Amino acid sequence: MKKKKAYSTNFIIGAVITGIVLVMIIIGFIHTPYDITKMNSAVKLAPPSLKHLMGCDNFGRDIFSRVLKGMGNTFVIAFATVTIGAVCGVVIGAFTGFFGGWLDEVLMRINDVLFAFPSILLALVFVSIFGTGKYNVVAALGIAFIPSFARIVRGEFIKYREMDYVKSARLAGVSQIRIIFVHILPNTMTVLLSSIMIGFNNAVLAEAGMSYLGIGVQPPDASLGSMLSESQTYLFSAPWYAIFPGAMIILMVLGFSLLADGIKEK
Amino acid sequence: MLLEVNNLNIEFYDHDLPERVVNDLNMKLDEGEILGIVGESGSGKSMTAMAIAGLLKRHDMKTEGEILFEGEELLHAKRDTLRQYQGNEISIVFQEPMTSLNPVKRIGWQVEESLRIHRPDLDSSERYRRAIEALRDVELDQPELIYKKYPHELSGGMRQRVMIASAMICEPKLLIADEPTTALDVTIQLQIVKLLQRLNREKHTTILFISHDLSLVRRLCSRIIVMQNGIVVETGTTEDIFHNPVQEYTRMLINAIPKLEKPVI
Numbered sequence: 001m002k003k004k005k006a007y008s009t010n011f012i013i014g015a016v017i018t019g020i021v022l023v024m025i026i027i028g029f030i031h032t033p034y035d036i037t038k039m040n041s042a043v044k045l046a047p048p049s050l051k052h053l054m055g056c057d058n059f060g061r062d063i064f065s066r067v068l069k070g071m072g073n074t075f076v077i078a079f080a081t082v083t084i085g086a087v088c089g090v091v092i093g094a095f096t097g098f099f100g101g102w103l104d105e106v107l108m109r110i111n112d113v114l115f116a117f118p119s120i121l122l123a124l125v126f127v128s129i130f131g132t133g134k135y136n137v138v139a140a141l142g143i144a145f146i147p148s149f150a151r152i153v154r155g156e157f158i159k160y161r162e163m164d165y166v167k168s169a170r171l172a173g174v175s176q177i178r179i180i181f182v183h184i185l186p187n188t189m190t191v192l193l194s195s196i197m198i199g200f201n202n203a204v205l206a207e208a209g210m211s212y213l214g215i216g217v218q219p220p221d222a223s224l225g226s227m228l229s230e231s232q233t234y235l236f237s238a239p240w241y242a243i244f245p246g247a248m249i250i251l252m253v254l255g256f257s258l259l260a261d262g263i264k265e266k
Numbered sequence: 267m268l269l270e271v272n273n274l275n276i277e278f279y280d281h282d283l284p285e286r287v288v289n290d291l292n293m294k295l296d297e298g299e300i301l302g303i304v305g306e307s308g309s310g311k312s313m314t315a316m317a318i319a320g321l322l323k324r325h326d327m328k329t330e331g332e333i334l335f336e337g338e339e340l341l342h343a344k345r346d347t348l349r350q351y352q353g354n355e356i357s358i359v360f361q362e363p364m365t366s367l368n369p370v371k372r373i374g375w376q377v378e379e380s381l382r383i384h385r386p387d388l389d390s391s392e393r394y395r396r397a398i399e400a401l402r403d404v405e406l407d408q409p410e411l412i413y414k415k416y417p418h419e420l421s422g423g424m425r426q427r428v429m430i431a432s433a434m435i436c437e438p439k440l441l442i443a444d445e446p447t448t449a450l451d452v453t454i455q456l457q458i459v460k461l462l463q464r465l466n467r468e469k470h471t472t473i474l475f476i477s478h479d480l481s482l483v484r485r486l487c488s489r490i491i492v493m494q495n496g497i498v499v500e501t502g503t504t505e506d507i508f509h510n511p512v513q514e515y516t517r518m519l520i521n522a523i524p525k526l527e528k529p530v531i
């Protein structure tokens with residue numbers, strides 16, 4: 001039997017960081033040390049201590065609890081965004097790449113137009129039409145993410161549709177839908193997985209950015225971006241308020257980048 | 267009569283000038299025979315094979331004429347009708363054994379695919395049994411092991427045998443082999459030719475063997491069609507073609523056989 005190829009160091013470090021992040025998120029969903037909306041003027045902007053591991057914010061809310069919850073919100077939004085972007089992108093990219101023709105032309109021109117806008121700008125436009133809030137941010141970012149996935153998957157399908165084994169499958173009477181999803185799609189998995197990871201990172205950053213601008217997760221709910229935004233007034237008087245949410249964004253992104261690298265190298 | 271091709275024309279429109287790659291081709295194939303198509307590369311052999319196998323449904327090309335398989339017109343048949351035949355009654359094996367198998371799927375899965383499509387009534391254990399039998403039929407040792415392998419774990423010759431196994435698993439009436447040996451070593455080429463011969467004899471599979479190597483065609487085929495620039499320039503029994511080639515082009519192809527390999531009749 002052949003030995004499985006060893007994972008790279010990058011992959012292992014990425015997996016460990018992502019593991020820690022996921023554990024924190026799960027803890028945040030189950031239980032936080034303090035109610036994240038409960039204010040306590042006695043501990044306003046208190047520095048980190050054993051009682052408040054990451055200190056307290058300007059309302060005296062426990063930052064550690066809010067970071068746990070905020071990571072969960074950020075993660076869920078990023079996850080939903082990437083799911084929408086990847087699923088729609090895969091379907092569009094697969095069909096346009098496989099069939100080509102006028103449908104491909106039309107969809108790819110639309111794609112080019114969407115692609116030309118930065119996704120955050122696109123999302124801003126969307127939110128200004130449909131309003132702020134978690135779900136609108138997910139919808140806006142999700143749609144904004146479709147073009148990049150569609151483009152990558154389309155390229156893969158153009159490459160694979162001319163392969164001899166796809167010809168063989170056609171000549172065995174396999175239906176086109178089955179060829180697309182059963183014969184070709186598994187071949188695109190490596191590329192797809194690493195773009196999902198990269199997409200996830202972009203989504204974390206985009207969510208943070210939008211919440212920072214005040215159009216994402218609405219107070220008193222927490223997200224890493226909104227915490228960062230609220231903390232800027234106290235950057236010098238209470239640096240822990242900004243440092244911990246910021247560090248968590250970096251950890252999440254770093255973990256997934258390393259994972260993505262590891263997958264690409266395999 | 268198994269297959270009849272009448273006045274087949276194939277034209278491409280993907281460049282500025284339309285390009286006719288097969289011109290007024292006629293041929294007949296009797297049940298159980300092995301027919302050879304020879305010609306230099308670019309003479310339209312593969313296009314003819316694709317037309318028969320029903321793979322020429324593209325928007326940038328035009329096909330005229332008719333292809334009758336057991337009396338049924340296939341050239342302009344609907345895709346759904348074609349799919350009833352593909353892999354079931356008509357199978358094809360290509361030149362490139364390195365790229366003809368899906369790199370991310372196990373051999374067994376790929377060999378079984380035609381069964382999944384054309385014999386949905388069979389359960390997975392029966393499919394497995396038939397796949398193992400098909401792999402054994404193409405003279406692969408330890409078919410149970412090969413069943414579990416990925417393409418990159420097999421040699422070129424083994425892959426070509428796997429291709430033949432998956433082409434034969436539904437026991438098609440017609441097997442088209444488009445230069446199946448060109449990418450292989452000489453010794454393996456001969457083994458594959460012998461294998462095709464045996465399948466023809468034991469399973470009565472009609473074979474359309476395409477090659478530019480006349481020494482192989484001579485071993486295998488009873489009749490030969492010679493193609494040049496999309497036109498059939500000569501056709502006849504293997505003996506006729508080798509003993510009294512009418513065309514200069516045919517003589518040239520015969521002379522291209524390395525002397526050492528030329529089999530003695």
Ligand SMILES: Nc1ncnc2c1ncn2[C@@H]1O[C@H](COP(=O)(O)OP(=O)(O)O)[C@@H](O)[C@H]1O
Nearest residue numbers: 278280285287306307308309310311312313314
């Ligand atoms: N997409 C295409 N557009 C235009 N011409 C093509 C295309 N594909 C193949 N041809 C031409 O068709 C001719 C016949 O090709 P083919 O049947 O593959 O030859 P053979 O199999 O005998 O080597 C060649 O001259 C080739 O250039």
Ligand SMILES: [Mg+2]
Nearest residue numbers: 311312444445
């Ligand atoms: Mg060819």
